Amino acid sequence: MKKRPPALSTALLVAVIAAATAPALAADPVKIGLLEDQSGNFAIAVIPKIQATQLAIEEINAKGGILGRQIKLTHYDTQSDNTRFQEFARRLIQQDKVDVIFGAFSSASREAIRPIMDRGKQLYFYNNQYEGGVCDANVFVTGAVPEQQFSTLIPWMMQKYGKKVYTIAADYNFGQISAEWVRNIVKQNGGTMAGEEFIPLSVSQFSQTIQNIQKAKPDVLVTLLVGANQASFYEQQASANLSVPMASSVNVGQAYEHKRFKAPALKDMYVTANYIEEIDSPASNDFKKRFHAKFPDAPYINQEAANAYNVVYLYKAAVEKAKSTDMKAVRKALESGDICTDGPSGKVCIDPKSHHQSHTIYLVHVKADHSVEIPKVWDDIKPYWLGEVGCDLSKKDDFSQYTPSSPPKK
Amino acid sequence: MLATVIGFAYQIADTFAFLVLASVGLAIIFGMMGVINLAHGEFIMCGAYLTVLTARAGLPLPVAMLLGALVAGVIGMLLEYFVIRRLYARLFDSIVATWAVSLIATQGMLIVVGPSIEGLKTPFGSFELAGLSFSWYRVLLPIVALAILGGIYWIFIRTQFGVHARATIQDPAMARALGVDTDRVYALTFGLGSALAGLTGALYAPTMTTVPTMGSAFIVQSFVTVVVGGADVLLGAAPAAALLAFIQSLLTASYGQLIGQMGLLITVIVVVRMLPKGLSGWMLRRSE
Numbered sequence: 001m002k003k004r005p006p007a008l009s010t011a012l013l014v015a016v017i018a019a020a021t022a023p024a025l026a027a028d029p030v031k032i033g034l035l036e037d038q039s040g041n042f043a044i045a046v047i048p049k050i051q052a053t054q055l056a057i058e059e060i061n062a063k064g065g066i067l068g069r070q071i072k073l074t075h076y077d078t079q080s081d082n083t084r085f086q087e088f089a090r091r092l093i094q095q096d097k098v099d100v101i102f103g104a105f106s107s108a109s110r111e112a113i114r115p116i117m118d119r120g121k122q123l124y125f126y127n128n129q130y131e132g133g134v135c136d137a138n139v140f141v142t143g144a145v146p147e148q149q150f151s152t153l154i155p156w157m158m159q160k161y162g163k164k165v166y167t168i169a170a171d172y173n174f175g176q177i178s179a180e181w182v183r184n185i186v187k188q189n190g191g192t193m194a195g196e197e198f199i200p201l202s203v204s205q206f207s208q209t210i211q212n213i214q215k216a217k218p219d220v221l222v223t224l225l226v227g228a229n230q231a232s233f234y235e236q237q238a239s240a241n242l243s244v245p246m247a248s249s250v251n252v253g254q255a256y257e258h259k260r261f262k263a264p265a266l267k268d269m270y271v272t273a274n275y276i277e278e279i280d281s282p283a284s285n286d287f288k289k290r291f292h293a294k295f296p297d298a299p300y301i302n303q304e305a306a307n308a309y310n311v312v313y314l315y316k317a318a319v320e321k322a323k324s325t326d327m328k329a330v331r332k333a334l335e336s337g338d339i340c341t342d343g344p345s346g347k348v349c350i351d352p353k354s355h356h357q358s359h360t361i362y363l364v365h366v367k368a369d370h371s372v373e374i375p376k377v378w379d380d381i382k383p384y385w386l387g388e389v390g391c392d393l394s395k396k397d398d399f400s401q402y403t404p405s406s407p408p409k410k
Numbered sequence: 411m412l413a414t415v416i417g418f419a420y421q422i423a424d425t426f427a428f429l430v431l432a433s434v435g436l437a438i439i440f441g442m443m444g445v446i447n448l449a450h451g452e453f454i455m456c457g458a459y460l461t462v463l464t465a466r467a468g469l470p471l472p473v474a475m476l477l478g479a480l481v482a483g484v485i486g487m488l489l490e491y492f493v494i495r496r497l498y499a500r501l502f503d504s505i506v507a508t509w510a511v512s513l514i515a516t517q518g519m520l521i522v523v524g525p526s527i528e529g530l531k532t533p534f535g536s537f538e539l540a541g542l543s544f545s546w547y548r549v550l551l552p553i554v555a556l557a558i559l560g561g562i563y564w565i566f567i568r569t570q571f572g573v574h575a576r577a578t579i580q581d582p583a584m585a586r587a588l589g590v591d592t593d594r595v596y597a598l599t600f601g602l603g604s605a606l607a608g609l610t611g612a613l614y615a616p617t618m619t620t621v622p623t624m625g626s627a628f629i630v631q632s633f634v635t636v637v638v639g640g641a642d643v644l645l646g647a648a649p650a651a652a653l654l655a656f657i658q659s660l661l662t663a664s665y666g667q668l669i670g671q672m673g674l675l676i677t678v679i680v681v682v683r684m685l686p687k688g689l690s691g692w693m694l695r696r697s698e
Binding site for chain 1: 421425428517525526626666
């Protein structure tokens with residue numbers, strides 16, 4: 001160090017100071033934190049989300065960023081583990097001081113970090129389909145919810161196949177609340193529940209469940225199974241020749257079971273998804289082209305990839321409207337009612353009352369050879385349920401999750 | 411009525427097969443060598459991946475399965491040579507070391523092969539009985555499980571390797587003095603345990619989703635069965651699996667999967683409290 005000529009070290013000092021101060025605020029990056037399960041039980045469905053987030057950020061940065069500022073992404077691998085979620089959520093808020101947080105797959109993970117977001121008054125986007133009902137001032141949701149997925153799917157299935165419905169669901173908040181929705185919709189449409197079974201996430205052997213279903217003889221089987229262990233159900237039900245038409249809000253669209261299992265394990269599975277790779281529209285094809293250009297080895301582009309992709313653009317639109325990354329200002333912009341983006345499945349907008357998002361819903365039918373057809377499309381379905389039962393975040397703050405059996409107090 | 415009886419018998423056999431197959435490899439390594447192998451699930455995963463990949467490449471399924479078992483066995487022997495050998499009589503160190511191996515294997519598989527690969531179709535189709543339909547393949551699994559138990563019994567009682575192995579377990583110093591190559595015995599025993607774990611993965615590969623974490627689906631059941639069975643593998647495994655299968659099937663059939671899983675774990679607590687040496691310890695004490 002001593003031998004270095006003074007001129008050089010002075011020049012270096014000047015350069016460092018210049019770099020640190022000169023473009024100052026204008027060049028400060030917009031800091032986005034991402035909490036996603038790159039490994040563990042949910043990795044299959046989550047890896048496309050991470051890729052889609054990276055894709056959107058790369059595109060925006062290439063076009064000059066948000067308000068002229070580049071986006072800096074901080075991603076932690078939450079390993080499908082709720083305590084990791086809490087640890088890394090705190091780190092993003094306290095140490096990294098990010099402007100916004102995206103992510104989480106399972107509802108258990110989301111509920112694990114939601115109180116932390118609320119305590120830190122942290123703007124947070126849950127970019128995943130789920131069981132609905134989160135009415136939280138700091139939280140925005142871009143995934144589909146039951147009024148978008150079940151109110152469409154269940155009546156359609158009952159009309160086509162019959163009114164006796166059997167539900168098997170993952171035994172945690174997602175499965176329990178979703179099953180409640182299914183139960184209510186079946187009842188409203190004059191059907192009966194032939195049975196209901198909740199299955200721990202660690203279960204991978206389904207012989208008894210398959211037998212229970214056979215004895216109950218339902219017309220429709222609703223499968224709300226989550227994670228790699230429970231996916232073993234499909235091959236096991238096929239080899240036991242269960243052959244009951246299946247309906248789901250989570251399969252195919254998340255973990256692309258129709259690509260991972262040998263046909264005909266998923267024969268006659270019907271799913272309401274807001275996006276899947278097989279959708280053949282200009283917007284979808286363009287998205288796929290860009291996705292594959294960046295990730296040539298990506299096995300599948302799932303529904304949550306579209307949700308994760310849209311989040312980045314919705315956030316960009318809100319920041320540009322607010323002309324700042326200040327979280328209060330961005331929230332206000334998001335509640336203006338005109339924050340929309342043209343995503344892989346068309347135009348989607350944020351609903352100011354519930355902080356949820358409108359969706360185009362595709363009914364996906366898996367055929368015997370595991371190719372898919374889309375017999376029906378519901379355009380632009382609003383996330384109406386929370387608003388109807390009295391959640392209005394544009395007027396009054398709230399930090400709860402509601403279900404049909406425990407709606408907001410009036 | 412007939413449907414209920416047949417259905418229940420099928421469930422017990424199915425759970426019995428799963429418990430026996432999940433635990434045999436672990437039981438040999440723990441029971442014979444005293445090593446708690448936390449990488450047991452990853453040997454199962456290894457067998458399953460090899461079976462799926464080679465069967466999809468065109469190998470006949472039985473050959474692919476044997477290959478899966480064989481490769482898992484060879485990897486097991488390598489692991490024994492490079493890691494486990496240095497940790498005999500250091501129980502806690504071997505737990506940490508095998509746990510590390512398990513994490514490396516799971517993450518390595520995720521990074522190298524990806525989060526999932528396309529599975530196989532379950533062979534042999536289905537049949538109907540008393541208004542219920544069953545998978546032929548899953549009816550075969552309990553028979554295979556019994557055959558494997560018979561094979562292990564034969565190896566350890568009838569072959570020279572078995573005699574050497576039992577001598578080594580009982581008194582390694584004496585066995586060495588009598589000319590037994592104990593290092594070789596340890597390596598082969600660990601290899602056999604790993605190969606059996608690999609075979610389990612191979613047998614369940616056509617019925618499950620092939621993901622890097624799939625070993626974890628077996629790990630609880632395997633430890634539960636080994637603990638209930640007790641130290642003597644040859645004696646304990648079958649009755650332990652039968653007892654647990656009966657309890658789990660009964661509870662699952664009546665109250666659902668959650669209660670079935672709880673019943674399994676409560677049984678372990680009770681057995682460990684009442685019979686610290688497991689079923690085999692109790693049986694040996696009674697026969698004395």
